[in-house]
Amino acid sequence: MPVTVKLPTVLRPHAGGERQVDAAGATVGEVMGDLIGRFPSLKDQLFETEASLRRFVNVYLNDDDIRYLGGLEAGVSDGDRLTILPAVAGG
Amino acid sequence: MSPVANVLELIGNTPTVDISGLSPNPRVSLVVKLEGQNPGGSIKDRVALSMVTALEKDGVLTPGATLMEPTSGNTGISLALIARVRGYRLIAVMADNTSAERRDLLEALGAEIISTPGDEGSNGAVRRAEQLAVEHPEWVFPYQYSNPANPDAHYTGTGPEIWRDTPELTHLVAGLGTGGTLVGAGRYLKEQSRAVQLWAVEPPAGESVAGLRNMDDGYVPAVFTDGGGPALLDRRLIIGPDASVEWSRKLVDQGILAGLSTGAALAGAARCAAEIDEGLIVVVSADGMWKYLSSGAWGADPASAADRLSKSVYF
Numbered sequence: 001m002p003v004t005v006k007l008p009t010v011l012r013p014h015a016g017g018e019r020q021v022d023a024a025g026a027t028v029g030e031v032m033g034d035l036i037g038r039f040p041s042l043k044d045q046l047f048e049t050e051a052s053l054r055r056f057v058n059v060y061l062n063d064d065d066i067r068y069l070g071g072l073e074a075g076v077s078d079g080d081r082l083t084i085l086p087a088v089a090g091g
Numbered sequence: 092m093s094p095v096a097n098v099l100e101l102i103g104n105t106p107t108v109d110i111s112g113l114s115p116n117p118r119v120s121l122v123v124k125l126e127g128q129n130p131g132g133s134i135k136d137r138v139a140l141s142m143v144t145a146l147e148k149d150g151v152l153t154p155g156a157t158l159m160e161p162t163s164g165n166t167g168i169s170l171a172l173i174a175r176v177r178g179y180r181l182i183a184v185m186a187d188n189t190s191a192e193r194r195d196l197l198e199a200l201g202a203e204i205i206s207t208p209g210d211e212g213s214n215g216a217v218r219r220a221e222q223l224a225v226e227h228p229e230w231v232f233p234y235q236y237s238n239p240a241n242p243d244a245h246y247t248g249t250g251p252e253i254w255r256d257t258p259e260l261t262h263l264v265a266g267l268g269t270g271g272t273l274v275g276a277g278r279y280l281k282e283q284s285r286a287v288q289l290w291a292v293e294p295p296a297g298e299s300v301a302g303l304r305n306m307d308d309g310y311v312p313a314v315f316t317d318g319g320g321p322a323l324l325d326r327r328l329i330i331g332p333d334a335s336v337e338w339s340r341k342l343v344d345q346g347i348l349a350g351l352s353t354g355a356a357l358a359g360a361a362r363c364a365a366e367i368d369e370g371l372i373v374v375v376s377a378d379g380m381w382k383y384l385s386s387g388a389w390g391a392d393p394a395s396a397a398d399r400l401s402k403s404v405y406f
Contacts, residue, residue: 009301010308045306056309065327083329086309088296089213090268090352090406091135091166091235 003031003076006083011046015039023082028061029072031082046084056087099176102129102136103248107256107373110345113338115361118369122257123342123357124249127349127379131169132196134249134377138271139169141244142233143177152231154178159230161185161220163213163268163404164193165378166235171200182230184220186212188403192382210302212404214310235269237313245275253373254283261370264360266352266377267291267327268406270315276375277323288325292359294352294406295329328362330355332400336388339380343389350378351388351405 006020015021016039023038025031036043048054051072059066060083066074076082095101105128111120126134146152159182160170167183174181181202185193188209197204205223207215217236224232235241253260253276263280265272277289303309315321332351338361339354353376360374380389383405387396 010303010305054306056306056311060329063329065329067321068324068326083295085295085329086300086303086306087311088293088300089217089236089310089312090163090266090293090296090404091213091271091312 002078003080003082005031005035006081008085010086011042011084014041014045026075027072028059028066028074028076028082031076032059032072058085058087059083060085097176098130099140099173102131102140104252105129107253108345108347110342110347112345113341113357113361114364116364116367116369119364119367120371121357121360121364121374122260122371123347123349123353123374123376124253125347125349125376127376129169131165131172132378132381133165133169133350134272134375135165135169136172137244137248138235138241138269139166139173139233141240142235142238143170143173143179145238145240146231146233152179156180157182157230158233159184159220159223159227160233160235161213161216162235163216163406164189164382167202168193168196168200170233171197171202174202175200184216184223186216186404190382190403190405191385196382208302209403210300211308212296212300212302214300214308215302217310235271235314237317239314241269241271241314242275242278242318245272246279249375250276250279254280257371257373258283259371260287260373261367262288262290262360262363262372263375264290264292264356264363264372265375266356266406267293267315269312270318270320272375272377274315274318274320274323278318281323289323290359290363291324291327292330292356293327294335294355295331296404296406326363328359330358332397332405333394334358335405336393336397336400339388340393347376348380349376350380351383351386351400352377355406
């Protein structure tokens with residue numbers, strides 16, 4: 001299922017300079033896998049191990065942090081939007 | 092009410108207002124807690140007072156000392172106010188794309204500002220402050236991002252006040268900056284009632300911080316992780332500048348003049364209200380609108396204001 005993936009500035013050089021790309025899959029993990037299949041250098045930026053994201057990587061499904069939706073197993077639907085962001089502090 | 096001995100005694104004990112008129116669900120009440128009523132104008136007065144008091148108690152902070160702190164604005168302003176009253180000096184380390192009003196207020200309170208590149212966001216200010224703390228061991232470094240006195244202020248203040256004023260609450264929605272509010276008040280409220288849900292709201296700031304070299308330049312405050320923040324939260328949403336501006340403007344209809352992060356929190360609360368069947372959502376309003384007027388968010392062209400905000404630090 002096609003999903004739009006929005007990339008932060010810091011990751012765009014790894015994806016041909018694009019700010020957003022389309023990727024497919026039935027879960028967040030599958031969508032990320034499809035993304036990495038096309039842009040392999042994203043893998044080290046995003047993943048610590050096969051199954052876990054790096055510490056400072058936040059992924060949101062339709063603006064909702066995937067950690068609270070079932071993580072990489074969370075299901076996605078046609079037209080959903082994934083946003084990848086580096087963790088940033090406030091205060 | 093009789094006069095207090097000094098303005099710091101006015102910190103905390105902030106009022107709440109029913110704003111259910113803005114709820115998209117008639118069975119869900121909305122209440123906003125106005126932290127902008129603190130003397131320094133934000134919720135950070137609680138954190139700054141808690142950190143300074145702890146440092147004084149430990150004997151680290153002695154008369155005439157210099158405090159140094161990374162901030163996106165509010166913590167700096169609160170520390171500057173307390174430093175002024177208690178006889179300390181403050182150096183605030185801050186990204187150069189925070190609002191002009193924040194810098195003006197820091198100057199008015201006699202603080203010195205060390206600017207860091209705006210394209211590194213708050214993360215750049217944190218990193219610079221960490222270096223400065225090593226270079227200047229004579230400076231006192233409260234460090235809100237890893238100081239337990241930060242969440243403590245909310246565990247002993249904000250949380251109990253919310254429970255006292257709205258014991259029927261089902262959800263707490265607050266901005267996520269250091270994580271202090273959510274970890275401190277959130278833990279207290281969940282200890283009172285396990286049914287209370289915590290929703291965090293943050294800006295999609297990572298999109299604009301072009302100065303980060305890679306994802307490892309990201310930053311997660313120890314206050315949040317060591318405080319068990321990730322497990323404590325029930326949801327975590329990003330709310331963009333468009334919705335933050337839109338909901339800050341809606342608050343004006345209720346006569347509430349709140350800052351942009353309040354707009355974001357309210358947008359999150361509206362989403363929550365639409366998802367749940369019934370309940371009472373308490374929204375923490377971190378500060379008032381005054382420091383953001385120059386953004387144009389309440390002017391004739393809110394869309395342009397939101398566009399400019401996407402490149403600045405307003406949380």
